[in-house]
Amino acid sequence: MKIFRCTYKILYCLFSLVFLLSTHPLHSQKDIEEIKKESEKAFDNEEYTISYKLYSQLVANFPKEALYNYRLGVSMIYAEPDKKKCINYLEYSIKFIQKKETPLEALFYLGKAYHINYRFDDALKYYREYKQQVSSSKSKEMQADKEIAACENGKKLLSNIKELVILSKKRLHETEYFRSYDLSTIGGKLLVKPDEFQTKYDKKRKDKSVIYLPQQGNKVFFSSYGEDGKNGRDIYFAIRLPNGKFAKPQLLKEVNTAYDEDYPFLHPNGKILYFASKGHKGMGGYDIFKSTYDEASQSWSMPENLEFPINSPGDDFLFVTDSSEKIAFFSTSRYSPPAQIDVLKIKVERVPPLLVAIKGNVRKTEINQSIRSAIAVKNIETGDLVGTFAANENGEYYMELPNSGKFLFTVETPGFTKQSESVNLPISYAIKPLRQSISYEKNVLVITNYFGESNTENGYLDIVEFIEKKAQLDANEDQFKSQDAKPLLADNNNNNDTLASNVQINKSQGISASNTQIPPSNTKDLIDIVKKDVEETQSEVNQLETQKNQLNQVVQMKEQEIKSIEKNTEDTQNELKVADSKEEKEQLSQLLNDLQQKKKTAEEQKQFYEQYQKEIQTTLDSKKKESDVNQQFLTALQEFDTGKNKNTSLKKLEQLQKELQTIEKEKTDKTDMLASLDTQEKEKQDNLSKLDAQKTSINKDVQLIEQEINNLKNELANTKDKTLKD
Numbered sequence: 001m002k003i004f005r006c007t008y009k010i011l012y013c014l015f016s017l018v019f020l021l022s023t024h025p026l027h028s029q030k031d032i033e034e035i036k037k038e039s040e041k042a043f044d045n046e047e048y049t050i051s052y053k054l055y056s057q058l059v060a061n062f063p064k065e066a067l068y069n070y071r072l073g074v075s076m077i078y079a080e081p082d083k084k085k086c087i088n089y090l091e092y093s094i095k096f097i098q099k100k101e102t103p104l105e106a107l108f109y110l111g112k113a114y115h116i117n118y119r120f121d122d123a124l125k126y127y128r129e130y131k132q133q134v135s136s137s138k139s140k141e142m143q144a145d146k147e148i149a150a151c152e153n154g155k156k157l158l159s160n161i162k163e164l165v166i167l168s169k170k171r172l173h174e175t176e177y178f179r180s181y182d183l184s185t186i187g188g189k190l191l192v193k194p195d196e197f198q199t200k201y202d203k204k205r206k207d208k209s210v211i212y213l214p215q216q217g218n219k220v221f222f223s224s225y226g227e228d229g230k231n232g233r234d235i236y237f238a239i240r241l242p243n244g245k246f247a248k249p250q251l252l253k254e255v256n257t258a259y260d261e262d263y264p265f266l267h268p269n270g271k272i273l274y275f276a277s278k279g280h281k282g283m284g285g286y287d288i289f290k291s292t293y294d295e296a297s298q299s300w301s302m303p304e305n306l307e308f309p310i311n312s313p314g315d316d317f318l319f320v321t322d323s324s325e326k327i328a329f330f331s332t333s334r335y336s337p338p339a340q341i342d343v344l345k346i347k348v349e350r351v352p353p354l355l356v357a358i359k360g361n362v363r364k365t366e367i368n369q370s371i372r373s374a375i376a377v378k379n380i381e382t383g384d385l386v387g388t389f390a391a392n393e394n395g396e397y398y399m400e401l402p403n404s405g406k407f408l409f410t411v412e413t414p415g416f417t418k419q420s421e422s423v424n425l426p427i428s429y430a431i432k433p434l435r436q437s438i439s440y441e442k443n444v445l446v447i448t449n450y451f452g453e454s455n456t457e458n459g460y461l462d463i464v465e466f467i468e469k470k471a472q473l474d475a476n477e478d479q480f481k482s483q484d485a486k487p488l489l490a491d492n493n494n495n496n497d498t499l500a501s502n503v504q505i506n507k508s509q510g511i512s513a514s515n516t517q518i519p520p521s522n523t524k525d526l527i528d529i530v531k532k533d534v535e536e537t538q539s540e541v542n543q544l545e546t547q548k549n550q551l552n553q554v555v556q557m558k559e560q561e562i563k564s565i566e567k568n569t570e571d572t573q574n575e576l577k578v579a580d581s582k583e584e585k586e587q588l589s590q591l592l593n594d595l596q597q598k599k600k601t602a603e604e605q606k607q608f609y610e611q612y613q614k615e616i617q618t619t620l621d622s623k624k625k626e627s628d629v630n631q632q633f634l635t636a637l638q639e640f641d642t643g644k645n646k647n648t649s650l651k652k653l654e655q656l657q658k659e660l661q662t663i664e665k666e667k668t669d670k671t672d673m674l675a676s677l678d679t680q681e682k683e684k685q686d687n688l689s690k691l692d693a694q695k696t697s698i699n700k701d702v703q704l705i706e707q708e709i710n711n712l713k714n715e716l717a718n719t720k721d722k723t724l725k726d
Helices: 002-022 029-044 048-061 066-079 085-096 105-116 120-133 136-141 144-157 200-204 457-471 492-510 520-578 582-642 646-718
Strands: 166-173 189-192 210-213 219-224 234-239 261-266 272-277 287-294 316-321 327-332 340-347 355-362 374-379 385-390 396-402 405-412 419-425 434-441 444-449
Touching: 029 048, 029 066, 048 066, 066 085, 066 105, 085 105, 105 120, 105 144, 120 144, 136 144, 210 219, 210 261, 219 261, 234 261, 261 316, 272 316, 355 457, 374 396, 385 396, 396 405, 396 457, 405 444, 419 444, 520 582, 582 646
Parallel strands: 287 316, 355 434
Antiparallel strands: 166 340, 189 210, 219 234, 261 272, 272 287, 316 327, 327 340, 355 396, 374 385, 374 405, 405 419, 434 444
C-alpha cells in the first residue's frame, strides 16, 4: 500500500514537472534532452495532455522544428478545447514531408484538424492525399475511409440545419457527468455498467460505459467489447428472467456496425432506442442516432442521425428523453478540456431559427471601383438599427439578421453617394446560407437577392462562423421565450436614440406650419414627454462626463506603463552588454523581446483609448448642445401652454424643432462609432480578465507543485529503502 502511494506521488510529480517546464524556458542541454525523451514517450503512449504541454515548450524554443510542430498539432487535437489552434502547427509541418522531417501522418492529422473545424472540403483533400501516399494496410489502420465518409456525411447534414432550444449547459468531470441527468419522469437509473454485464475482455479494457437501468421492463440495453473485442463496441440487450436475473446477452444486430456503438437508451415506451455510434452516417466521432421498433415486422428501423447541432465532428452521446419526449439530456466533449464533459438540457422539438446568415459580395462595374462598402441595416417597421457590416478587400461581406422582416440597407461605397434600398427577408425554417450581391448601375445602387435558390452541399462554407457559434451549444432559452423577441438589435447605447426619435415624432405631431393651435390636453402630455427627455439627456451628459474622466485616467496609466517598460528595457540592455555566459545573454535577449512586445501592446492600447477620448468628447459636446436645445424647447412649450406670446413661442418651437432634427441626423454616425469602440473596449477587458484568471490558476498550481516537491524531498530524506530512493 505504501509503494502504491509513493508511485502515485511520483506520477503526480512528473505531471507537475511537465507543467512547470511547459511554462518556463529551457536553460540547459540537459533540460532539452529530458523534455525530448518525456515528450516522445507521452506522444507514443497517446498521453496527449502531457505531450501537449511538453511539445508546447519544445516548439517555443525550436519554432522551426517540423517534427515538434507536427506532434504539438496532433496533441492539441485531443487536448486543446479551442480546436482551431492546432491548424497552424500542422499546416507548417506538412511542408517538410518531402524532406522526411515530418511523417506522412501529418497529412491525415491536418485533415482531422480541418474536419473538427467543419472545413469538410479541406479535410477531404488531405485525407485523400494521405490515402494515396500510404499502404492500404496503413490507411485501414488510420480508418481513412471512415473519416472521408464522415466528411461527406457532414456536408449533407449541414446543408439544412434546424434550430435547437438549449435550456441549460453544465461542465462536469467525466466520472460524474451522467449523474446530473434528471430521470424523475421516467424512473430508473444511469450508472456505470455493473460487473454482471461485463465480459472478461471488458474488464481487461477497464470498460466504464454508462447504462440505463429501467425501473420497470424486462430488457436492459448496454454496450460491450464482447468476448474478444474484434468488432469494437457493440450494443447488446439482456432479458430479465422471472427469478430477477438476466439471460445471456444478445447482439442487437440491426444497429451495430463495424465501428463502435455505445450509450444505448431505450425509452420506457419500449419503441424508441437512442444510441451513439462511430459508424452509420455520422459526421465524426460518436454521433447520436434514433431507431424505432416496428411491432409488425418485429425489427428496428434504419438508424436516423439527430443532426447538427446535437451531433458534431467530436463525441456526442448518452441521449435521454423525458416521458413525453419533449425534454432531453445529452453529453458532448466537442469543446471541453480533457476529462471534462458538457451536459446539455434541450427541447426535443426544433424551431425556426432566430437569425439567418447572408453571405454577399459587392460587384465591380468599373476596373478601379472600390468594393470596400459599409452596410447599415435597419428594421423598417421598428426603426431599430440591426447592425453595421463591412465588405473586405474582395468585396465579400457576411451578416446575421433576424429571421424574416423588412429591412433598409444603407450602403456607403467610396466614389458613390450613400444610398438605401429595402430588402424583404422571407422566413426561414432552417439555418441555411442566403446569397446576395450589391452593385451599381449608372451610379444607382442595386441589391440582388438569391434567397429562393436551393443550397448545394458546399453551401455550408458560407456560414462556417455561424455553424461554429451554434456548435458551442450555449443556453438560449431566453431568446425564444417571446415570439416578439428581437435578437441582434443595435447596441444598448442606441436605446436613447430610439427614445429621442419617439419624442421628436410627438413634438412634430403637436407643432407644424399648418397647425397654429395645440389642444391643451396634448400640450400637457407633450410637456411631460419633453421634461422626461430633458432629464434623460442631462443624465447622458453626466454619464459621458464620467466616461471622459475615466478615460483620462486610463490614458495616464498607459503613459506611465510605457515609461516603466522603457526604463526596464534600458536596464536590460545595459545588463546584456556586460553579460558573460551564453545562457544569460539568451535569457536577457528573450526578456528584451518580451518588453518590446509589451511596449507595442501598451502603445496600441493607449492609441485606442486616445481615439475613444476624442469620440467621447465629440459626443459630449453634441449631447450638451442637444440638452440645451431640449431645455429651450421645454421653456418655449411651457410659455406656449400658458398662453403668453403664443405666436412668438410657436416660431421659437419651430426653429428649435429644426435644430433637434439636425442634431438627430448628426447623432447616428457618432453613436455607431462609439458603440463600435465600446464593443472593442469590452472585448479587450474580457481578454485581460481571462488572462488574469489563467495567471491566478497557474500561480495556485505552482504553489501546490512546490509543496508536493518539498513533501517528496522529506520522504527522500527519511526513507531507508534504496530502491524507493532511486
